[in-house]
Amino acid sequence: xxxxxxxxxxxxxxxxxxxxxxxxxxxxxxxxxxxxxxxxxxxxxxxxxxxxxxxxxxxxxxxxxxxxxxxxxxxxxxxxxxxxxxxxxxxxxxxxxxxxxxxxxxxxxxxxxxxxxxxxxxxxxxxxxxxxxxxxxxxxxxxxxxxxxxxxxxxxxxxxxxxxxxxxxxxxxxxxxxxxxxxxxxxxxxxxxxxxxxxxxxxxxxxxxxxxxxxxxxxxxxxxxxxxxxxxxxxxxxxxxxxxxxxxxxxxxxxxxxxxxxx
Amino acid sequence: xxxxxxxxxxxxxxxxxxxxxxxxxxxxxxxxxxxxxxxxxxxxxxxxxxxxxxxxxxxxxxxxxxxxxxxxxxxxxxxxxxxxxxxxxxxxxxxxxxxxxxxxxxxxxxxxxxxxxxxxxxxxxxxxxxxxxxxxxxxxxxxxxxxxxxxxxxxxxxxxxxxxxxxxxxxxxxxxxxxxxxxxxxxxxxxxxxxxxxxxxxxxxxxxxxxxxxxxxxxxxxxxxxxxxxxxxxxxxxxxxxxxxxxxxxxxxxxxxxxxxxxxxxxxxxxxxxxxxxxxxxxxxxxxxxxxxxxxxxxxxxx
Numbered sequence: 001x002x003x004x005x006x007x008x009x010x011x012x013x014x015x016x017x018x019x020x021x022x023x024x025x026x027x028x029x030x031x032x033x034x035x036x037x038x039x040x041x042x043x044x045x046x047x048x049x050x051x052x053x054x055x056x057x058x059x060x061x062x063x064x065x066x067x068x069x070x071x072x073x074x075x076x077x078x079x080x081x082x083x084x085x086x087x088x089x090x091x092x093x094x095x096x097x098x099x100x101x102x103x104x105x106x107x108x109x110x111x112x113x114x115x116x117x118x119x120x121x122x123x124x125x126x127x128x129x130x131x132x133x134x135x136x137x138x139x140x141x142x143x144x145x146x147x148x149x150x151x152x153x154x155x156x157x158x159x160x161x162x163x164x165x166x167x168x169x170x171x172x173x174x175x176x177x178x179x180x181x182x183x184x185x186x187x188x189x190x191x192x193x194x195x196x197x198x199x200x201x202x203x204x205x206x207x208x209x210x211x212x213x214x215x216x217x218x219x220x221x222x223x224x225x226x227x228x229x230x231x232x233x234x235x236x237x238x239x240x241x242x243x244x245x246x247x248x249x250x251x252x253x254x255x256x257x258x259x260x261x262x263x
Numbered sequence: 264x265x266x267x268x269x270x271x272x273x274x275x276x277x278x279x280x281x282x283x284x285x286x287x288x289x290x291x292x293x294x295x296x297x298x299x300x301x302x303x304x305x306x307x308x309x310x311x312x313x314x315x316x317x318x319x320x321x322x323x324x325x326x327x328x329x330x331x332x333x334x335x336x337x338x339x340x341x342x343x344x345x346x347x348x349x350x351x352x353x354x355x356x357x358x359x360x361x362x363x364x365x366x367x368x369x370x371x372x373x374x375x376x377x378x379x380x381x382x383x384x385x386x387x388x389x390x391x392x393x394x395x396x397x398x399x400x401x402x403x404x405x406x407x408x409x410x411x412x413x414x415x416x417x418x419x420x421x422x423x424x425x426x427x428x429x430x431x432x433x434x435x436x437x438x439x440x441x442x443x444x445x446x447x448x449x450x451x452x453x454x455x456x457x458x459x460x461x462x463x464x465x466x467x468x469x470x471x472x473x474x475x476x477x478x479x480x481x482x483x484x485x486x487x488x489x490x491x492x493x494x495x496x497x498x499x500x501x502x503x504x505x506x507x508x509x510x511x512x513x514x515x516x517x518x519x520x521x522x523x524x525x526x527x528x529x530x531x532x533x534x535x536x537x538x539x540x541x542x543x544x545x546x547x548x549x550x551x552x553x554x555x556x557x558x559x560x561x562x563x564x565x566x
Contacts, residue, residue: 004472008370012380015363015443019387022398022440025408029401073301080294088295095302100494101551102310103501105518106540109525110309113316136305143306198389204504209525216504219393223400223508230397237394238386245385 023238030231042232049229051218059207059215062131063200066138067193070146073139075189078150079181082159096147099140108137108206130210137206142196149195153188154181156255187255191248198244202237310544316537329538337515338530342542345500345517348431352438353495359439360446361454361488368454381451384444391441396508399437403428429510437505442495449494453487453561490557497547497554517543 033041046052081089099107111133115123123129162184166176182189204216219237223230320326333339367377402409405422413419427433457480465475503518512519517539523529524536 004369005371008366008372011362011366012370012372012376015359015366018443019383019440021409022402025402026398028408073298077295077298080291084291084294088292092295092298095298095306097551098302098306101497101544101548102306103503103518103543103547105501105503105521105525106313106543107306107309109521109536109540110313111305112525114309114312136301139301140306195389202392202394204393204507205522209522216393219397220504220508223393223397224511231401234394234397234401238390238398241390242386245382245389249382249385 023235026231026234026238030228030235033228042228043236046222046229046232046236055213055215055218058213059201059203062135062138062212062214063197065135066142066200067196069135069139070142070192070196071189074143074146074150074192075182075185076177078147078154079159079177082151082154083163093147096143100144104137104141104203104205105209107140108209111137112209124210130212134206134210134212134214137210138196138200138203141203141206142192142199145195145199146192149188149192150185153185153255157181157184187251191251191255194244194247194251198241201240313537313540314544316534317541319534321534329532329534330541332532332535333538333542338520338539341515341517341520342546344431344515346546348434348438348516349496349499351431351435352442352499353492355435356439356442356495357446357488357492360443360491361450361484363443364447364451364454368451369457381448384447386444388441388444388448391502392504393508395437395440396505399428399433399440399509403433403436429513434506434509434514434516437509438499438502442499445495445498446491449491450484450487453484457483484561486557487561490554490561493550493554493557497550500547500550501543 030042031038031040033039033045077092081092112124115121115129115133117125123133159181162180163176166180171179202216202219203214204220207214208217208220219230219233222233317329318325318327320328333342363380366372367380399407401407403421403426404410407428410421413421428437461479461483462475465479470478501518503522506514506516507519507522510519512523520529521536521539521543524539528536530536530539
């Protein structure tokens, strides 16, 4: 027992060193912009850069639209599958897992070839169209996470009884989904939303290949041309990811734990 | 009315009595049509387009030439180094991730350490892409903190010893930063699922710790471990942002080659680009099929 605990501490220590060292090193490096003293100059330089502000704002906007599209797509579908078509569930689950099988670069390659300016659906012929295609692409990337989050949320409520109660009170389908189902799985939806945000905010491949002025390509460009700013950006990006994950964890405390539906 | 709808569950609020309802058209599937159209348009058709293109020539005739052309030395070497990096980072990440999961789950570490590790793993497994490359340049690049410290304190210059961040091991080491936490996040529930009774039963039958591990723990965890390793493999195989930010186009891995092909047709044959993409789907697809298979097997024990 003694040896196993010692062994556990050693494993943990080695792991912790591997994970903390890059963070410490990056932070230390980001402070070295001014010669001889530690300063936050690199952060000032990054945050004051108009391209940082523009690309970051753009990516936040894209993330918000991605989340809206994801919710619009996933909540009614997952609800309907649970309520009416449980037999169809494996098919939908399989589809939602496809983005884990097909690499993002392949998906966007297909978009470029299928939705080019001379195709029947010329998404890429206009700036707005390309923006929309980026949102769509991100929504597919986030699909596995969003679907799983919402489906887990739906498992903890009694979908059938809620629906019947709403129907008895005279609600239509749109009203049921928006006023009854959505509020009941809101925490799950928000978890999925913040995970989506964390994935989308610094995404590089799709944004770069669709030529969108997003945060990911900006990061790459800074990395190729500056010395200290990339470290500051890495710390900022880590903080954003950390923030999203913390919010998800805090939200999960409010989520109902058990399924109360009779089975 | 209520009884009917409870019994069969598909009655609408103003549904007519049962005999008439029998003639209603089965329209339930309409509810999933928007989702299916989206998946078809933006996931399945674009992929199919590339896959079909991989088996066509410029005239649209069916051919295997593009697939055969993948055997060109530069493409084979790109696939080979991609597979090696993905495999190395998946296996190493899997072993280390499992060891850490066992350490925090069974090692008698304080509980707060466990929850802190799991939270951190959630963050680190999503901390990929360009910023991760920056972090490793600041750590193990030529002027990275660790490189400099090792040189100043121990007199070890890792770069003169042959280490290079822009190489196979450099990239593998970088990928481990998201592979280990991903393994930990997925495998910890499985490790938690090892029942205490099994250990007690083994001890009662006189098993040593080593025998308990070899004959109980490893066989039970094996399918989920192997399955997750395959998931990590696919995860690394499709990743591009980290490698691109780290090495530019110096390291010839498949996603970077495909990126260059999409950008500027460096292979001088669009259909060869489709074949390259098809090869990627094929490899990640096979990895995922086995993942699902192993996962189904592991679910039997770890309920």
